[in-house]
Amino acid sequence: MNPIKQLAGTITRVCELSPSAREYTITPSEPFPFTAGAFVNTFFEHNGKTIRRAFSISSSDSDTNTFTLSIRLSLQGELTPLLWERDFTGETIKLMGPLGLNTADKMHAKKIYLFGFGVGAGVVKSLADHMMRRSELVSLTLATGNRTIEEILHKDYFDIIATDPRVTVKYVVSDTNQTIYPDGYIQNHIRDYDFNNADIYICGQGMACNALQTAIANHQPRNCQFFIEDFH
Ligand SMILES: Cc1cc2nc3c(=O)[nH]c(=O)nc-3n(C[C@H](O)[C@H](O)[C@H](O)COP(=O)(O)OP(=O)(O)OC[C@H]3O[C@@H](n4cnc5c(N)ncnc54)[C@H](O)[C@@H]3O)c2cc1C
Incomplete structure:
Protein backbone atom coordinates (compact mmCIF):
# COMPACT_ATOMS: atom_id res chain seq x y z
CA MET A 1 0.00 0.00 0.00
CA GLY A 100 -9.30 5.50 -2.13
CA LEU A 101 -10.36 1.91 -1.77
CA ASN A 102 -11.28 1.06 -5.35
CA THR A 103 -7.76 0.55 -6.60
CA ALA A 104 -6.34 -1.88 -9.14
CA ASP A 105 -4.56 -3.98 -6.50
CA LYS A 106 -8.01 -5.13 -5.23
CA MET A 107 -9.06 -6.36 -8.68
CA HIS A 108 -7.74 -9.85 -9.40
CA ALA A 109 -10.13 -11.25 -12.04
CA LYS A 110 -8.79 -12.04 -15.50
CA LYS A 111 -11.94 -10.47 -16.91
CA ILE A 112 -12.29 -6.77 -16.13
CA TYR A 113 -15.12 -4.33 -16.88
CA LEU A 114 -14.48 -0.59 -16.51
CA PHE A 115 -17.41 1.82 -16.79
CA GLY A 116 -17.03 5.60 -16.60
CA PHE A 117 -19.85 8.13 -16.62
CA GLY A 118 -18.83 11.64 -17.69
CA VAL A 119 -15.49 12.67 -16.24
CA GLY A 120 -15.27 9.21 -14.63
CA ALA A 121 -13.62 8.24 -17.93
CA GLY A 122 -10.40 9.71 -16.49
CA VAL A 123 -9.88 7.14 -13.77
CA VAL A 124 -11.02 4.42 -16.18
CA LYS A 125 -8.11 5.46 -18.40
CA SER A 126 -5.63 5.03 -15.53
CA LEU A 127 -7.12 1.64 -14.59
CA ALA A 128 -7.09 0.46 -18.21
CA ASP A 129 -3.40 1.32 -18.48
CA HIS A 130 -2.70 -0.69 -15.33
CA MET A 131 -4.76 -3.72 -16.41
CA MET A 132 -3.17 -3.89 -19.85
CA ARG A 133 0.25 -4.36 -18.26
CA ARG A 134 -0.99 -7.62 -16.68
CA SER A 135 0.08 -10.68 -18.66
CA GLU A 136 -2.76 -12.72 -17.06
CA LEU A 137 -5.45 -10.33 -18.36
CA VAL A 138 -7.87 -12.20 -20.63
CA SER A 139 -10.36 -9.44 -21.43
CA LEU A 140 -10.82 -5.77 -20.67
CA THR A 141 -14.17 -4.28 -21.62
CA LEU A 142 -14.75 -0.60 -21.12
CA ALA A 143 -17.58 1.75 -21.81
CA THR A 144 -17.94 5.45 -21.25
CA GLY A 145 -21.19 7.40 -21.07
CA ASN A 146 -21.33 11.04 -22.12
CA ARG A 147 -24.02 13.55 -23.00
CA THR A 148 -22.77 14.47 -26.46
CA ILE A 149 -20.16 13.37 -28.98
CA GLU A 150 -18.02 16.44 -28.13
CA GLU A 151 -18.01 15.37 -24.49
CA ILE A 152 -16.50 11.91 -25.11
CA LEU A 153 -13.33 12.04 -23.01
CA HIS A 154 -9.94 10.42 -23.68
CA LYS A 155 -11.19 8.92 -26.95
CA ASP A 156 -7.70 9.11 -28.53
CA TYR A 157 -6.28 6.93 -25.77
CA PHE A 158 -9.18 4.45 -25.77
CA ASP A 159 -9.10 4.12 -29.58
CA ILE A 160 -5.43 3.13 -29.38
CA ILE A 161 -5.89 0.49 -26.68
CA ALA A 162 -8.92 -0.91 -28.54
CA THR A 163 -6.46 -2.29 -31.12
CA ASP A 164 -5.30 -4.80 -28.48
CA PRO A 165 -7.27 -8.04 -29.08
CA ARG A 166 -8.05 -8.32 -25.34
CA VAL A 167 -9.73 -4.90 -25.27
CA THR A 168 -13.26 -3.83 -26.26
CA VAL A 169 -14.31 -0.18 -26.07
CA LYS A 170 -17.79 1.30 -26.37
CA TYR A 171 -18.78 4.98 -26.31
CA VAL A 172 -22.39 5.54 -25.30
CA VAL A 173 -23.81 9.00 -25.93
CA SER A 174 -27.08 10.06 -24.33
CA ASP A 175 -27.85 12.53 -27.14
CA THR A 176 -30.39 10.64 -29.26
CA ASN A 177 -29.94 13.03 -32.21
CA GLN A 178 -26.63 11.43 -33.14
CA THR A 179 -26.42 8.10 -34.95
CA ILE A 180 -22.68 7.33 -34.74
CA TYR A 181 -22.59 5.79 -31.27
CA PRO A 182 -25.01 3.71 -29.21
CA ASP A 183 -27.42 6.18 -27.61
CA GLY A 184 -28.97 6.45 -24.17
CA TYR A 185 -27.14 5.20 -21.09
CA ILE A 186 -24.45 2.55 -20.63
CA GLN A 187 -26.98 0.25 -18.92
CA ASN A 188 -29.00 0.13 -22.17
CA HIS A 189 -26.04 -1.50 -23.94
CA ILE A 190 -24.79 -4.30 -21.70
CA ARG A 191 -26.89 -7.20 -23.02
CA ASP A 192 -23.95 -8.89 -24.77
CA TYR A 193 -21.61 -8.73 -21.79
CA ASP A 194 -20.87 -11.82 -19.68
CA PHE A 195 -20.32 -10.61 -16.13
CA ASN A 196 -19.63 -14.03 -14.60
CA ASN A 197 -16.24 -14.25 -12.83
CA ALA A 198 -15.48 -10.60 -13.49
CA ASP A 199 -14.37 -7.54 -11.58
CA ILE A 200 -16.61 -4.59 -12.42
CA TYR A 201 -15.55 -1.00 -11.79
CA ILE A 202 -18.10 1.83 -12.12
CA CYS A 203 -17.28 5.49 -11.69
CA GLY A 204 -19.35 8.68 -11.89
CA GLN A 205 -22.26 10.42 -10.20
CA GLY A 206 -24.02 8.24 -7.62
CA MET A 207 -27.33 7.92 -9.46
CA ALA A 208 -25.67 6.75 -12.66
CA CYS A 209 -23.47 4.24 -10.79
CA ASN A 210 -26.51 2.83 -8.95
CA ALA A 211 -28.56 2.48 -12.12
CA LEU A 212 -25.79 0.58 -13.91
CA GLN A 213 -25.03 -1.64 -10.91
CA THR A 214 -28.73 -2.56 -10.63
CA ALA A 215 -28.93 -3.34 -14.34
CA ILE A 216 -25.87 -5.61 -14.09
CA ALA A 217 -27.20 -7.30 -10.94
CA ASN A 218 -30.40 -8.10 -12.89
CA HIS A 219 -28.26 -10.35 -15.10
CA GLN A 220 -27.60 -12.40 -11.91
CA PRO A 221 -23.88 -12.78 -12.59
CA ARG A 222 -21.97 -15.44 -10.66
CA ASN A 223 -18.75 -14.64 -8.82
CA CYS A 224 -18.47 -11.00 -9.76
CA GLN A 225 -17.23 -8.18 -7.63
CA PHE A 226 -18.30 -4.54 -7.85
CA PHE A 227 -16.06 -1.51 -7.24
CA ILE A 228 -18.12 1.69 -7.15
CA GLU A 229 -16.46 5.13 -7.13
CA ASP A 230 -19.20 7.67 -6.49
CA PHE A 231 -18.22 11.28 -7.36
CA HIS A 232 -20.67 12.69 -4.79
C1 LIG B 1 -13.58 10.29 -4.54
C2 LIG B 1 -13.96 11.41 -5.47
C3 LIG B 1 -13.31 11.52 -6.68
C4 LIG B 1 -13.67 12.55 -7.54
N1 LIG B 1 -13.02 12.64 -8.75
C5 LIG B 1 -13.35 13.62 -9.62
C6 LIG B 1 -12.69 13.71 -10.88
O1 LIG B 1 -11.81 12.91 -11.22
N2 LIG B 1 -13.06 14.74 -11.70
C7 LIG B 1 -14.04 15.64 -11.37
O2 LIG B 1 -14.32 16.55 -12.16
N3 LIG B 1 -14.68 15.56 -10.18
C8 LIG B 1 -14.34 14.59 -9.30
N4 LIG B 1 -14.97 14.53 -8.09
C9 LIG B 1 -15.91 15.60 -7.73
C10 LIG B 1 -15.12 16.82 -7.20
O3 LIG B 1 -14.54 16.48 -5.95
C11 LIG B 1 -15.99 18.05 -7.01
O4 LIG B 1 -17.08 17.70 -6.23
C12 LIG B 1 -16.47 18.67 -8.30
O5 LIG B 1 -15.35 19.03 -9.10
C13 LIG B 1 -17.30 19.91 -8.07
O6 LIG B 1 -16.56 20.83 -7.31
P1 LIG B 1 -17.04 22.36 -7.22
O7 LIG B 1 -16.33 22.96 -6.07
O8 LIG B 1 -16.94 23.03 -8.54
O9 LIG B 1 -18.57 22.19 -6.89
P2 LIG B 1 -19.25 22.20 -5.44
O10 LIG B 1 -19.20 23.55 -4.83
O11 LIG B 1 -18.67 21.10 -4.64
O12 LIG B 1 -20.72 21.82 -5.85
C14 LIG B 1 -21.03 20.53 -6.37
C15 LIG B 1 -22.35 20.57 -7.10
O13 LIG B 1 -23.37 20.95 -6.17
C16 LIG B 1 -24.28 21.79 -6.81
N5 LIG B 1 -24.37 23.10 -6.15
C17 LIG B 1 -23.44 23.71 -5.39
N6 LIG B 1 -23.87 24.90 -5.00
C18 LIG B 1 -25.12 25.03 -5.51
C19 LIG B 1 -26.08 26.04 -5.45
N7 LIG B 1 -25.89 27.17 -4.78
N8 LIG B 1 -27.24 25.85 -6.12
C20 LIG B 1 -27.46 24.71 -6.80
N9 LIG B 1 -26.58 23.72 -6.88
C21 LIG B 1 -25.43 23.89 -6.25
C22 LIG B 1 -23.83 21.99 -8.20
O14 LIG B 1 -24.54 21.13 -9.06
C23 LIG B 1 -22.41 21.63 -8.19
O15 LIG B 1 -22.06 21.10 -9.45
C24 LIG B 1 -14.66 13.48 -7.19
C25 LIG B 1 -15.31 13.36 -5.98
C26 LIG B 1 -14.97 12.34 -5.12
C27 LIG B 1 -15.68 12.23 -3.80
Missing part, protein backbone atom coordinates in the same frame (compact mmCIF):
# COMPACT_ATOMS: atom_id res chain seq x y z
CA ASN A 2 1.29 3.48 -0.85
CA PRO A 3 1.69 5.81 2.14
CA ILE A 4 -0.72 8.75 2.36
CA LYS A 5 1.34 11.92 2.06
CA GLN A 6 0.72 15.62 2.49
CA LEU A 7 2.82 17.41 -0.08
CA ALA A 8 2.90 20.27 -2.53
CA GLY A 9 2.14 19.97 -6.22
CA THR A 10 2.71 22.43 -9.04
CA ILE A 11 0.20 22.63 -11.87
CA THR A 12 2.52 22.36 -14.86
CA ARG A 13 0.00 22.06 -17.70
CA VAL A 14 -3.68 22.61 -18.35
CA CYS A 15 -5.34 21.39 -21.53
CA GLU A 16 -8.87 21.15 -22.88
CA LEU A 17 -10.39 17.68 -23.08
CA SER A 18 -13.87 18.77 -24.18
CA PRO A 19 -16.09 21.88 -23.95
CA SER A 20 -16.60 21.20 -20.23
CA ALA A 21 -13.56 19.20 -19.11
CA ARG A 22 -9.87 19.90 -18.69
CA GLU A 23 -6.80 17.90 -17.87
CA TYR A 24 -4.52 19.27 -15.14
CA THR A 25 -0.96 17.94 -15.01
CA ILE A 26 0.56 18.10 -11.53
CA THR A 27 4.22 17.79 -10.67
CA PRO A 28 4.46 16.76 -7.01
CA SER A 29 7.28 18.03 -4.80
CA GLU A 30 8.50 14.46 -4.27
CA PRO A 31 7.91 11.11 -6.02
CA PHE A 32 4.26 10.18 -5.63
CA PRO A 33 3.63 6.45 -5.96
CA PHE A 34 -0.04 5.51 -6.31
CA THR A 35 -2.11 2.63 -7.60
CA ALA A 36 -4.57 3.19 -10.46
CA GLY A 37 -8.03 3.98 -9.09
CA ALA A 38 -6.66 6.32 -6.42
CA PHE A 39 -7.73 9.89 -5.86
CA VAL A 40 -6.07 12.92 -4.27
CA ASN A 41 -7.47 15.69 -2.13
CA THR A 42 -6.52 19.07 -3.55
CA PHE A 43 -6.45 22.27 -1.51
CA PHE A 44 -6.91 25.50 -3.48
CA GLU A 45 -6.49 28.87 -1.74
CA HIS A 46 -8.94 31.56 -2.80
CA ASN A 47 -9.73 34.88 -1.09
CA GLY A 48 -8.24 33.67 2.19
CA LYS A 49 -10.27 30.44 2.10
CA THR A 50 -9.09 26.90 1.46
CA ILE A 51 -11.27 24.88 -0.90
CA ARG A 52 -10.74 21.11 -0.63
CA ARG A 53 -11.93 18.83 -3.42
CA ALA A 54 -11.21 15.20 -4.33
CA PHE A 55 -10.10 14.28 -7.86
CA SER A 56 -9.28 10.85 -9.25
CA ILE A 57 -5.92 10.37 -10.94
CA SER A 58 -6.30 9.79 -14.68
CA SER A 59 -2.71 9.02 -15.68
CA SER A 60 -0.57 5.87 -15.56
CA ASP A 61 0.57 4.63 -12.16
CA SER A 62 3.90 3.73 -13.78
CA ASP A 63 4.90 7.42 -13.59
CA THR A 64 5.60 8.69 -10.06
CA ASN A 65 6.96 12.10 -11.13
CA THR A 66 3.83 13.66 -12.62
CA PHE A 67 0.15 12.76 -12.69
CA THR A 68 -2.98 14.14 -14.29
CA LEU A 69 -6.48 14.95 -13.10
CA SER A 70 -9.48 15.13 -15.45
CA ILE A 71 -11.77 17.82 -14.12
CA ARG A 72 -15.28 18.76 -15.20
CA LEU A 73 -16.73 22.24 -14.83
CA SER A 74 -19.71 22.31 -12.44
CA LEU A 75 -21.36 25.61 -13.31
CA GLN A 76 -22.94 26.10 -9.85
CA GLY A 77 -19.88 24.79 -8.03
CA GLU A 78 -17.41 26.67 -5.86
CA LEU A 79 -14.03 25.46 -7.11
CA THR A 80 -14.38 24.47 -10.75
CA PRO A 81 -15.73 27.81 -12.06
CA LEU A 82 -12.67 29.36 -10.43
CA LEU A 83 -10.41 26.93 -12.30
CA TRP A 84 -12.06 27.92 -15.57
CA GLU A 85 -11.80 31.67 -14.81
CA ARG A 86 -8.12 31.75 -14.00
CA ASP A 87 -5.06 30.06 -15.53
CA PHE A 88 -3.55 28.06 -12.69
CA THR A 89 -0.51 26.98 -14.70
CA GLY A 90 2.62 27.42 -12.56
CA GLU A 91 0.69 27.65 -9.27
CA THR A 92 1.47 25.34 -6.37
CA ILE A 93 -1.28 23.75 -4.28
CA LYS A 94 -1.40 21.44 -1.28
CA LEU A 95 -2.19 17.78 -1.91
CA MET A 96 -3.11 14.82 0.24
CA GLY A 97 -3.04 11.27 -1.06
CA PRO A 98 -3.09 8.81 -2.58
CA LEU A 99 -6.52 7.88 -1.18
Whole structure:
Protein backbone atom coordinates (compact mmCIF):
# COMPACT_ATOMS: atom_id res chain seq x y z
CA MET A 1 0.00 0.00 0.00
CA ASN A 2 1.29 3.48 -0.85
CA PRO A 3 1.69 5.81 2.14
CA ILE A 4 -0.72 8.75 2.36
CA LYS A 5 1.34 11.92 2.06
CA GLN A 6 0.72 15.62 2.49
CA LEU A 7 2.82 17.41 -0.08
CA ALA A 8 2.90 20.27 -2.53
CA GLY A 9 2.14 19.97 -6.22
CA THR A 10 2.71 22.43 -9.04
CA ILE A 11 0.20 22.63 -11.87
CA THR A 12 2.52 22.36 -14.86
CA ARG A 13 0.00 22.06 -17.70
CA VAL A 14 -3.68 22.61 -18.35
CA CYS A 15 -5.34 21.39 -21.53
CA GLU A 16 -8.87 21.15 -22.88
CA LEU A 17 -10.39 17.68 -23.08
CA SER A 18 -13.87 18.77 -24.18
CA PRO A 19 -16.09 21.88 -23.95
CA SER A 20 -16.60 21.20 -20.23
CA ALA A 21 -13.56 19.20 -19.11
CA ARG A 22 -9.87 19.90 -18.69
CA GLU A 23 -6.80 17.90 -17.87
CA TYR A 24 -4.52 19.27 -15.14
CA THR A 25 -0.96 17.94 -15.01
CA ILE A 26 0.56 18.10 -11.53
CA THR A 27 4.22 17.79 -10.67
CA PRO A 28 4.46 16.76 -7.01
CA SER A 29 7.28 18.03 -4.80
CA GLU A 30 8.50 14.46 -4.27
CA PRO A 31 7.91 11.11 -6.02
CA PHE A 32 4.26 10.18 -5.63
CA PRO A 33 3.63 6.45 -5.96
CA PHE A 34 -0.04 5.51 -6.31
CA THR A 35 -2.11 2.63 -7.60
CA ALA A 36 -4.57 3.19 -10.46
CA GLY A 37 -8.03 3.98 -9.09
CA ALA A 38 -6.66 6.32 -6.42
CA PHE A 39 -7.73 9.89 -5.86
CA VAL A 40 -6.07 12.92 -4.27
CA ASN A 41 -7.47 15.69 -2.13
CA THR A 42 -6.52 19.07 -3.55
CA PHE A 43 -6.45 22.27 -1.51
CA PHE A 44 -6.91 25.50 -3.48
CA GLU A 45 -6.49 28.87 -1.74
CA HIS A 46 -8.94 31.56 -2.80
CA ASN A 47 -9.73 34.88 -1.09
CA GLY A 48 -8.24 33.67 2.19
CA LYS A 49 -10.27 30.44 2.10
CA THR A 50 -9.09 26.90 1.46
CA ILE A 51 -11.27 24.88 -0.90
CA ARG A 52 -10.74 21.11 -0.63
CA ARG A 53 -11.93 18.83 -3.42
CA ALA A 54 -11.21 15.20 -4.33
CA PHE A 55 -10.10 14.28 -7.86
CA SER A 56 -9.28 10.85 -9.25
CA ILE A 57 -5.92 10.37 -10.94
CA SER A 58 -6.30 9.79 -14.68
CA SER A 59 -2.71 9.02 -15.68
CA SER A 60 -0.57 5.87 -15.56
CA ASP A 61 0.57 4.63 -12.16
CA SER A 62 3.90 3.73 -13.78
CA ASP A 63 4.90 7.42 -13.59
CA THR A 64 5.60 8.69 -10.06
CA ASN A 65 6.96 12.10 -11.13
CA THR A 66 3.83 13.66 -12.62
CA PHE A 67 0.15 12.76 -12.69
CA THR A 68 -2.98 14.14 -14.29
CA LEU A 69 -6.48 14.95 -13.10
CA SER A 70 -9.48 15.13 -15.45
CA ILE A 71 -11.77 17.82 -14.12
CA ARG A 72 -15.28 18.76 -15.20
CA LEU A 73 -16.73 22.24 -14.83
CA SER A 74 -19.71 22.31 -12.44
CA LEU A 75 -21.36 25.61 -13.31
CA GLN A 76 -22.94 26.10 -9.85
CA GLY A 77 -19.88 24.79 -8.03
CA GLU A 78 -17.41 26.67 -5.86
CA LEU A 79 -14.03 25.46 -7.11
CA THR A 80 -14.38 24.47 -10.75
CA PRO A 81 -15.73 27.81 -12.06
CA LEU A 82 -12.67 29.36 -10.43
CA LEU A 83 -10.41 26.93 -12.30
CA TRP A 84 -12.06 27.92 -15.57
CA GLU A 85 -11.80 31.67 -14.81
CA ARG A 86 -8.12 31.75 -14.00
CA ASP A 87 -5.06 30.06 -15.53
CA PHE A 88 -3.55 28.06 -12.69
CA THR A 89 -0.51 26.98 -14.70
CA GLY A 90 2.62 27.42 -12.56
CA GLU A 91 0.69 27.65 -9.27
CA THR A 92 1.47 25.34 -6.37
CA ILE A 93 -1.28 23.75 -4.28
CA LYS A 94 -1.40 21.44 -1.28
CA LEU A 95 -2.19 17.78 -1.91
CA MET A 96 -3.11 14.82 0.24
CA GLY A 97 -3.04 11.27 -1.06
CA PRO A 98 -3.09 8.81 -2.58
CA LEU A 99 -6.52 7.88 -1.18
CA GLY A 100 -9.30 5.50 -2.13
CA LEU A 101 -10.36 1.91 -1.77
CA ASN A 102 -11.28 1.06 -5.35
CA THR A 103 -7.76 0.55 -6.60
CA ALA A 104 -6.34 -1.88 -9.14
CA ASP A 105 -4.56 -3.98 -6.50
CA LYS A 106 -8.01 -5.13 -5.23
CA MET A 107 -9.06 -6.36 -8.68
CA HIS A 108 -7.74 -9.85 -9.40
CA ALA A 109 -10.13 -11.25 -12.04
CA LYS A 110 -8.79 -12.04 -15.50
CA LYS A 111 -11.94 -10.47 -16.91
CA ILE A 112 -12.29 -6.77 -16.13
CA TYR A 113 -15.12 -4.33 -16.88
CA LEU A 114 -14.48 -0.59 -16.51
CA PHE A 115 -17.41 1.82 -16.79
CA GLY A 116 -17.03 5.60 -16.60
CA PHE A 117 -19.85 8.13 -16.62
CA GLY A 118 -18.83 11.64 -17.69
CA VAL A 119 -15.49 12.67 -16.24
CA GLY A 120 -15.27 9.21 -14.63
CA ALA A 121 -13.62 8.24 -17.93
CA GLY A 122 -10.40 9.71 -16.49
CA VAL A 123 -9.88 7.14 -13.77
CA VAL A 124 -11.02 4.42 -16.18
CA LYS A 125 -8.11 5.46 -18.40
CA SER A 126 -5.63 5.03 -15.53
CA LEU A 127 -7.12 1.64 -14.59
CA ALA A 128 -7.09 0.46 -18.21
CA ASP A 129 -3.40 1.32 -18.48
CA HIS A 130 -2.70 -0.69 -15.33
CA MET A 131 -4.76 -3.72 -16.41
CA MET A 132 -3.17 -3.89 -19.85
CA ARG A 133 0.25 -4.36 -18.26
CA ARG A 134 -0.99 -7.62 -16.68
CA SER A 135 0.08 -10.68 -18.66
CA GLU A 136 -2.76 -12.72 -17.06
CA LEU A 137 -5.45 -10.33 -18.36
CA VAL A 138 -7.87 -12.20 -20.63
CA SER A 139 -10.36 -9.44 -21.43
CA LEU A 140 -10.82 -5.77 -20.67
CA THR A 141 -14.17 -4.28 -21.62
CA LEU A 142 -14.75 -0.60 -21.12
CA ALA A 143 -17.58 1.75 -21.81
CA THR A 144 -17.94 5.45 -21.25
CA GLY A 145 -21.19 7.40 -21.07
CA ASN A 146 -21.33 11.04 -22.12
CA ARG A 147 -24.02 13.55 -23.00
CA THR A 148 -22.77 14.47 -26.46
CA ILE A 149 -20.16 13.37 -28.98
CA GLU A 150 -18.02 16.44 -28.13
CA GLU A 151 -18.01 15.37 -24.49
CA ILE A 152 -16.50 11.91 -25.11
CA LEU A 153 -13.33 12.04 -23.01
CA HIS A 154 -9.94 10.42 -23.68
CA LYS A 155 -11.19 8.92 -26.95
CA ASP A 156 -7.70 9.11 -28.53
CA TYR A 157 -6.28 6.93 -25.77
CA PHE A 158 -9.18 4.45 -25.77
CA ASP A 159 -9.10 4.12 -29.58
CA ILE A 160 -5.43 3.13 -29.38
CA ILE A 161 -5.89 0.49 -26.68
CA ALA A 162 -8.92 -0.91 -28.54
CA THR A 163 -6.46 -2.29 -31.12
CA ASP A 164 -5.30 -4.80 -28.48
CA PRO A 165 -7.27 -8.04 -29.08
CA ARG A 166 -8.05 -8.32 -25.34
CA VAL A 167 -9.73 -4.90 -25.27
CA THR A 168 -13.26 -3.83 -26.26
CA VAL A 169 -14.31 -0.18 -26.07
CA LYS A 170 -17.79 1.30 -26.37
CA TYR A 171 -18.78 4.98 -26.31
CA VAL A 172 -22.39 5.54 -25.30
CA VAL A 173 -23.81 9.00 -25.93
CA SER A 174 -27.08 10.06 -24.33
CA ASP A 175 -27.85 12.53 -27.14
CA THR A 176 -30.39 10.64 -29.26
CA ASN A 177 -29.94 13.03 -32.21
CA GLN A 178 -26.63 11.43 -33.14
CA THR A 179 -26.42 8.10 -34.95
CA ILE A 180 -22.68 7.33 -34.74
CA TYR A 181 -22.59 5.79 -31.27
CA PRO A 182 -25.01 3.71 -29.21
CA ASP A 183 -27.42 6.18 -27.61
CA GLY A 184 -28.97 6.45 -24.17
CA TYR A 185 -27.14 5.20 -21.09
CA ILE A 186 -24.45 2.55 -20.63
CA GLN A 187 -26.98 0.25 -18.92
CA ASN A 188 -29.00 0.13 -22.17
CA HIS A 189 -26.04 -1.50 -23.94
CA ILE A 190 -24.79 -4.30 -21.70
CA ARG A 191 -26.89 -7.20 -23.02
CA ASP A 192 -23.95 -8.89 -24.77
CA TYR A 193 -21.61 -8.73 -21.79
CA ASP A 194 -20.87 -11.82 -19.68
CA PHE A 195 -20.32 -10.61 -16.13
CA ASN A 196 -19.63 -14.03 -14.60
CA ASN A 197 -16.24 -14.25 -12.83
CA ALA A 198 -15.48 -10.60 -13.49
CA ASP A 199 -14.37 -7.54 -11.58
CA ILE A 200 -16.61 -4.59 -12.42
CA TYR A 201 -15.55 -1.00 -11.79
CA ILE A 202 -18.10 1.83 -12.12
CA CYS A 203 -17.28 5.49 -11.69
CA GLY A 204 -19.35 8.68 -11.89
CA GLN A 205 -22.26 10.42 -10.20
CA GLY A 206 -24.02 8.24 -7.62
CA MET A 207 -27.33 7.92 -9.46
CA ALA A 208 -25.67 6.75 -12.66
CA CYS A 209 -23.47 4.24 -10.79
CA ASN A 210 -26.51 2.83 -8.95
CA ALA A 211 -28.56 2.48 -12.12
CA LEU A 212 -25.79 0.58 -13.91
CA GLN A 213 -25.03 -1.64 -10.91
CA THR A 214 -28.73 -2.56 -10.63
CA ALA A 215 -28.93 -3.34 -14.34
CA ILE A 216 -25.87 -5.61 -14.09
CA ALA A 217 -27.20 -7.30 -10.94
CA ASN A 218 -30.40 -8.10 -12.89
CA HIS A 219 -28.26 -10.35 -15.10
CA GLN A 220 -27.60 -12.40 -11.91
CA PRO A 221 -23.88 -12.78 -12.59
CA ARG A 222 -21.97 -15.44 -10.66
CA ASN A 223 -18.75 -14.64 -8.82
CA CYS A 224 -18.47 -11.00 -9.76
CA GLN A 225 -17.23 -8.18 -7.63
CA PHE A 226 -18.30 -4.54 -7.85
CA PHE A 227 -16.06 -1.51 -7.24
CA ILE A 228 -18.12 1.69 -7.15
CA GLU A 229 -16.46 5.13 -7.13
CA ASP A 230 -19.20 7.67 -6.49
CA PHE A 231 -18.22 11.28 -7.36
CA HIS A 232 -20.67 12.69 -4.79
C1 LIG B 1 -13.58 10.29 -4.54
C2 LIG B 1 -13.96 11.41 -5.47
C3 LIG B 1 -13.31 11.52 -6.68
C4 LIG B 1 -13.67 12.55 -7.54
N1 LIG B 1 -13.02 12.64 -8.75
C5 LIG B 1 -13.35 13.62 -9.62
C6 LIG B 1 -12.69 13.71 -10.88
O1 LIG B 1 -11.81 12.91 -11.22
N2 LIG B 1 -13.06 14.74 -11.70
C7 LIG B 1 -14.04 15.64 -11.37
O2 LIG B 1 -14.32 16.55 -12.16
N3 LIG B 1 -14.68 15.56 -10.18
C8 LIG B 1 -14.34 14.59 -9.30
N4 LIG B 1 -14.97 14.53 -8.09
C9 LIG B 1 -15.91 15.60 -7.73
C10 LIG B 1 -15.12 16.82 -7.20
O3 LIG B 1 -14.54 16.48 -5.95
C11 LIG B 1 -15.99 18.05 -7.01
O4 LIG B 1 -17.08 17.70 -6.23
C12 LIG B 1 -16.47 18.67 -8.30
O5 LIG B 1 -15.35 19.03 -9.10
C13 LIG B 1 -17.30 19.91 -8.07
O6 LIG B 1 -16.56 20.83 -7.31
P1 LIG B 1 -17.04 22.36 -7.22
O7 LIG B 1 -16.33 22.96 -6.07
O8 LIG B 1 -16.94 23.03 -8.54
O9 LIG B 1 -18.57 22.19 -6.89
P2 LIG B 1 -19.25 22.20 -5.44
O10 LIG B 1 -19.20 23.55 -4.83
O11 LIG B 1 -18.67 21.10 -4.64
O12 LIG B 1 -20.72 21.82 -5.85
C14 LIG B 1 -21.03 20.53 -6.37
C15 LIG B 1 -22.35 20.57 -7.10
O13 LIG B 1 -23.37 20.95 -6.17
C16 LIG B 1 -24.28 21.79 -6.81
N5 LIG B 1 -24.37 23.10 -6.15
C17 LIG B 1 -23.44 23.71 -5.39
N6 LIG B 1 -23.87 24.90 -5.00
C18 LIG B 1 -25.12 25.03 -5.51
C19 LIG B 1 -26.08 26.04 -5.45
N7 LIG B 1 -25.89 27.17 -4.78
N8 LIG B 1 -27.24 25.85 -6.12
C20 LIG B 1 -27.46 24.71 -6.80
N9 LIG B 1 -26.58 23.72 -6.88
C21 LIG B 1 -25.43 23.89 -6.25
C22 LIG B 1 -23.83 21.99 -8.20
O14 LIG B 1 -24.54 21.13 -9.06
C23 LIG B 1 -22.41 21.63 -8.19
O15 LIG B 1 -22.06 21.10 -9.45
C24 LIG B 1 -14.66 13.48 -7.19
C25 LIG B 1 -15.31 13.36 -5.98
C26 LIG B 1 -14.97 12.34 -5.12
C27 LIG B 1 -15.68 12.23 -3.80
